[in-house]
Amino acid sequence: MxxxxxxxxxxxxxxxxxxxxxxxxxxxxxxxxxxxxxxxxxxxxxxxxxxxxxxxxxxxxxxxxxxxxxxxxxxxxxxxxxxxxxxxxxxxxxxxxxxxxxxxxxxxxxxxxxxxxxxxxxxxxxxxxxxxxxxxxxxxxxxxxxxxxxxxxxxxxxxxxxxxxxxxxxxxxxxxxxxxxxxxxxxxxxxxxxxxxxxxxxxxxxxxxxxxxxxxxxxxxxxxxxxxxxxxxxxxxxxxxxxxxxxxxxxxxxxxxxxxxxxxxxxxxDVGSWKAVHELSDKDDNGNASVNTDALFVNSDGNYASTKGKKLVAFAGVKNIALVETDDAILVVNLDEAQDVKEVVEELKENEETNKYL
The missing domain is CATH 3.90.550.10 (Spore Coat Polysaccharide Biosynthesis Protein SpsA; Chain A)
Known part of the structure; x- marks a missing residue:
């Protein structure tokens, strides 16, 4: 078998x-x-x-x-x-x-x-x-x-x-x-x-x-x-x-x-970072992706947006940026440096007051 x-x-x-x-x-x-x-x-x-x-x-x-x-x-x-x-x-x-x-x-x-x-x-x-x-x-x-x-x-x-x-x-x-x-x-x-x-x-x-x-x-x-x-x-x-x-x-x-x-x-x-998620998501003609999010992209290329709640997110004049929102936290990261998110988590571990966000 x-x-x-x-x-x-x-x-x-x-x-x-x-x-x-x-x-x-x-x-x-x-x-x-x-x-x-x-x-x-x-x-x-x-x-x-x-x-x-x-x-x-x-x-x-x-x-x-x-x-x-x-x-x-x-x-x-x-x-x-x-x-x-x-x-x-x-x-x-x-x-x-x-x-x-x-x-x-x-x-x-x-x-x-x-x-x-x-x-x-x-x-x-x-x-x-x-x-x-x-x-x-x-x-x-x-x-x-x-x-x-x-x-x-x-x-x-x-x-x-x-x-x-x-x-x-x-x-x-x-x-x-x-x-x-x-x-x-x-x-x-x-x-x-x-x-x-x-x-x-x-x-x-x-x-x-x-x-x-x-x-x-x-x-x-x-x-x-x-x-x-x-x-x-x-x-x-x-x-x-x-x-x-x-x-x-x-x-x-x-x-x-x-x-x-x-x-x-x-x-x-292997979906190793938010950059990979962006690459695998449906995108507009300028390479912008929004997931369950009302997003407006003006003079902006290669961005990713995923937010919570009913709100409009506007990107103006930026490239390769990911904005990821949950109920209690927001991440903004350059997609070319998406591996740095792991370092954010390490920083959160260092402080008892930020442990709640892990």
């Missing part, structure tokens, strides 16, 4: 003031009527049913998951008591699924990505699942780059496919590279053998558990103990307390012997 594992534990600091500790990015409806985590499940329709979806989230968000994804089996919602990065997150889900179905395949998906072409996405997943089963390998999805992007990690693939008898070619991963500088990103784009790292993984639960055994035995030991447990809150708590904090990329993928990549082009975006 094929299962989806949705990683939904992030706090979304770059999306303040809409994203808060009590209601982070993945539970917001930034695009359309449904939330990002709901869209993540919806785009799998016809490929994976909701009853075969596992969600790993912060323990404080379990009720939100149940509310927004009522078709997901409550026993398939893992509430993390503490943040331990993606490796323990994935190991806990692998233990749960391997206990139920030792031959299971898991597709690991972040809860907060945007995919504009679900049909093409499912076609790539089909090839990835087939590869994971037949090759007993770790599989990831790579995105064909359209520009020299410095905000994504990269995957260097083999020049020739290692599997060419499937509907889509499959390549061997040569190496993973962290976010490059502009000159390196340009070189990667020109080379033709580099892909953006999507952070989407496919493998058999038995294969990923063996990879943990070989590379992070401390997590493997705890995962096997969790697999033999009742998966109570106490069992999950003990697992996370005992695990080191490490990412799946650094802990497993970068040093694994057999990793394949399936290239895809399905209009993917």
């Amino acid at each position: 094929v299962y989806a594992v949705i990683m939904a534990g992030g706090v979304g600091t770059r999306f303040w003031p809409k994203s808060r500790k009590s209601n982070p990015k993945q539970f917001l409806n930034l695009f359309g009527e449904t939330t990002m985590i709901q869209q993540t499940v919806e785009r799998l329709n016809g490929f994976i049913e909701p009853e075969n979806v596992v969600v790993v989230t912060n323990r404080d968000y379990v009720s939100l998951v149940k509310e927004q994804l009522p078709a997901v089996d409550p026993s398939f919602i893992i509430g993390e008591p503490i943040a331990r990065n993606t490796a323990p997150c994935i190991a806990s889900a692998a233990a749960l699924l391997h206990k139920q179905d030792p031959d299971s395949v898991m597709i690991v998906l972040p809860a907060d990505h945007r995919i504009g072409n679900p049909k093409a996405f499912k076609q790539v997943l089909k090839t990835a699942v087939k590869t994971a089963r037949n090759e007993q390998s770790l599989v990831t999805l790579g995105i064909k780059p359209h520009r020299p992007e410095t905000g994504y990690g990269y995957i260097q693939r083999s020049l020739e496919p290692v599997i060419d008898d499937s509907e889509l070619p499959v390549f061997k991963v040569q190496k993973f590279t962290e976010k490059p500088d502009a000159e390196t990103a340009e070189r990667f784009l020109e080379s033709g053998d580099y892909l953006w790292n999507s952070g989407i993984f496919i493998w058999k639960t038995s294969v990923i558990l063996e990879a943990f055994k070989q590379q992070i035995p401390a997590i493997y030991k705890e995962a096997k103990a969790l697999e033999s447990s009742e998966f109570s809150d106490e069992d999950v708590h003990e697992f996370y307390q005992a695990c080191p904090s490490i990412s799946i990329d650094y802990g497993i993928m970068e040093n694994a012997d057999k990793v394949n990549v399936v290239p895809g082009d399905f209009d993917w975006n």
Whole structure:
């Protein structure tokens, strides 16, 4: 059986003031009527049913998951008591699924990505699942780059496919590279053998558990103990307390012997900032976007507005500005510096009087 594992534990600091500790990015409806985590499940329709979806989230968000994804089996919602990065997150889900179905395949998906072409996405997943089963390998999805992007990690693939008898070619991963500088990103784009790292993984639960055994035995030991447990809150708590904090990329993928990549082009975006939201929103002829907002743009280009209440927002003579309003806060940020919102959140943490805005 094929299962989806949705990683939904992030706090979304770059999306303040809409994203808060009590209601982070993945539970917001930034695009359309449904939330990002709901869209993540919806785009799998016809490929994976909701009853075969596992969600790993912060323990404080379990009720939100149940509310927004009522078709997901409550026993398939893992509430993390503490943040331990993606490796323990994935190991806990692998233990749960391997206990139920030792031959299971898991597709690991972040809860907060945007995919504009679900049909093409499912076609790539089909090839990835087939590869994971037949090759007993770790599989990831790579995105064909359209520009020299410095905000994504990269995957260097083999020049020739290692599997060419499937509907889509499959390549061997040569190496993973962290976010490059502009000159390196340009070189990667020109080379033709580099892909953006999507952070989407496919493998058999038995294969990923063996990879943990070989590379992070401390997590493997705890995962096997969790697999033999009742998966109570106490069992999950003990697992996370005992695990080191490490990412799946650094802990497993970068040093694994057999990793394949399936290239895809399905209009993917990791939605990492308000700049990405602006890029993905409907815009006027001057690149201005307004979401549920009465906005007037005069001699203004490339702006974004999202406000609360019935009020008119006027932009005059400005470019690349985002104005985001909630009931208790207003953010004004240059979209080219949208990553600085994370620093705003850090500043709010410093002061007891401003903690209430987190």
